[in-house]
Amino acid sequence: MQTENPLREAIDCSCFAVRRAARMITQHYERQLRASGLRGTQFTTLTLLSLAGPLPLTVLAEKLGTERTTLTRNLQVLLSRGLVTERESNDKRIRTLAITPKGTAAARAALPHWRRAQSLLSDQLGASVVQGLKLAATGATRLTSRHPAVSRGRKKR
Numbered sequence: 001m002q003t004e005n006p007l008r009e010a011i012d013c014s015c016f017a018v019r020r021a022a023r024m025i026t027q028h029y030e031r032q033l034r035a036s037g038l039r040g041t042q043f044t045t046l047t048l049l050s051l052a053g054p055l056p057l058t059v060l061a062e063k064l065g066t067e068r069t070t071l072t073r074n075l076q077v078l079l080s081r082g083l084v085t086e087r088e089s090n091d092k093r094i095r096t097l098a099i100t101p102k103g104t105a106a107a108r109a110a111l112p113h114w115r116r117a118q119s120l121l122s123d124q125l126g127a128s129v130v131q132g133l134k135l136a137a138t139g140a141t142r143l144t145s146r147h148p149a150v151s152r153g154r155k156k157r
Contacts, residue, residue: 018136025121025133032117036110041074043114046083046099046107054098056089065141078103 010016029040038046041064048063049055055063061071075097078084083103086095099107122130 029117033113036113038110046103049099054096057095
């Protein structure tokens, strides 16, 4: 007689499901944006900077829902291509990022590719699933804002 494996319930893990969906959706956007020369993360960063204006690195990371170290690594290409500029404030610890005219042009040139990705995603998944993704993202943002130390992988003190 075989005993039921107690790990069986973990196969329905919400974290695993969301991470898998995120990887598949990211790959879809990457394929559509490839011709523009931008990655999905780069397009999103440029779009956010275009809409919000110059932002401190920490604020930009928060708005993107990413770690500062990950954003710093991802910004290297945008900075080296002249799509984003970086300047220090009076407080040397604060770096402010801004989109350049070249960055605005790159984001606008990528927009038709992004629109196609959006449209295909909606066609394939359906509007209700896409709306569910947005609701899940909003809910997850509320979850992490209630437990910021835990959400960033650090123990509370």
